[in-house]
Amino acid sequence: MSVREEFDEWAASGRDRGMEERHWHTAKHALARMPIERGETVLDLGCGSGYAGRALRETKGAGRAYGLDGAPEMARNAADYTDDPDVGYVVGDFGSLPFADGSVDHVWSMEAFYYADDPHATLAEIARVLRPGGTFYCAVNYYEESVHTHEWQEFISVEMTRWDRTQYREAFRDAGLVVAEQDAIPDREIEIPDESAFPTEDWDSRADMVERYREHGTLLTVGVAR
Ligand SMILES: C[S@@+](CC[C@H](N)C(=O)[O-])C[C@H]1O[C@@H](n2cnc3c(N)ncnc32)[C@H](O)[C@@H]1O
Numbered sequence: 001m002s003v004r005e006e007f008d009e010w011a012a013s014g015r016d017r018g019m020e021e022r023h024w025h026t027a028k029h030a031l032a033r034m035p036i037e038r039g040e041t042v043l044d045l046g047c048g049s050g051y052a053g054r055a056l057r058e059t060k061g062a063g064r065a066y067g068l069d070g071a072p073e074m075a076r077n078a079a080d081y082t083d084d085p086d087v088g089y090v091v092g093d094f095g096s097l098p099f100a101d102g103s104v105d106h107v108w109s110m111e112a113f114y115y116a117d118d119p120h121a122t123l124a125e126i127a128r129v130l131r132p133g134g135t136f137y138c139a140v141n142y143y144e145e146s147v148h149t150h151e152w153q154e155f156i157s158v159e160m161t162r163w164d165r166t167q168y169r170e171a172f173r174d175a176g177l178v179v180a181e182q183d184a185i186p187d188r189e190i191e192i193p194d195e196s197a198f199p200t201e202d203w204d205s206r207a208d209m210v211e212r213y214r215e216h217g218t219l220l221t222v223g224v225a226r
Pocket residue numbers: 003004007008016019020023045046047048049050068069070071074092093094095109110111112115116117
């Protein structure tokens with residue numbers, strides 16, 4: 001199945017909003033760290049419901065927010081959730097970003113980067129569209145150290161790249177980005193029941209759930225364009 005087929009189905013069944021709700025627990029902390037100045041242009045790669053661009057307009061005064069997604073239904077839903085004329089959603093692929101060289105101030109991506117056909121080519125594209133000093137905030141829950149996420153690939157038809165922390169940093173550097181920060185942001189909002197509730201349908205033990213959410217949470221890697 002292609003990105004379009006897989007995620008159009010998610011959008012049609014309302015999973016775009018479901019993802020937003022779950023991802024917001026950690027995304028909001030990472031978004032708050034972005035060094036966006038009033039009027040700057042931001043691009044959200046794999047925008048899903050498009051919440052990040054809208055939040056950056058509201059909280060940071062981003063001048064223009066674009067969300068790009070490979071699934072037209074996602075982009076259509078995202079556009080329906082706002083009437084802000086300075087927020088725009090486009091259908092496109094990470095491998096070929098429809099933006100001019102150096103035309104974007106900051107790029108954001110949450111739980112999407114690892115779906116890229118060729119993540120190295122995507123990083124090169126991000127480095128190309130960013131202006132010097134622009135940043136790429138890359139947030140992922142699915143990564144090597146977060147062992148309880150590994151099984152997700154079984155449930156998704158699109159191939160996912162599972163890098164570890166070092167591989168993210170090395171790939172950013174290979175693409176010409178300076179790694180400014182790397183951090184695991186814990187999800188403190190997901191409710192973890194008492195020991196007596198385990199095993200549950202999804203979790204063998206409480207310790208596993210704590211490890212997944214409170215320890216590994218969301219891996220944030222920040223690159224800065226030269
Ligand atoms: C798991 S969702 C995350 C959505 C949103 N960022 C969030 O935090 O809720 C991943 C999104 O990335 C998009 N996507 C995956 N691979 C893509 C690609 N190669 N090009 C463009 N969009 C892609 C999917 O269509 C989907 O909407």
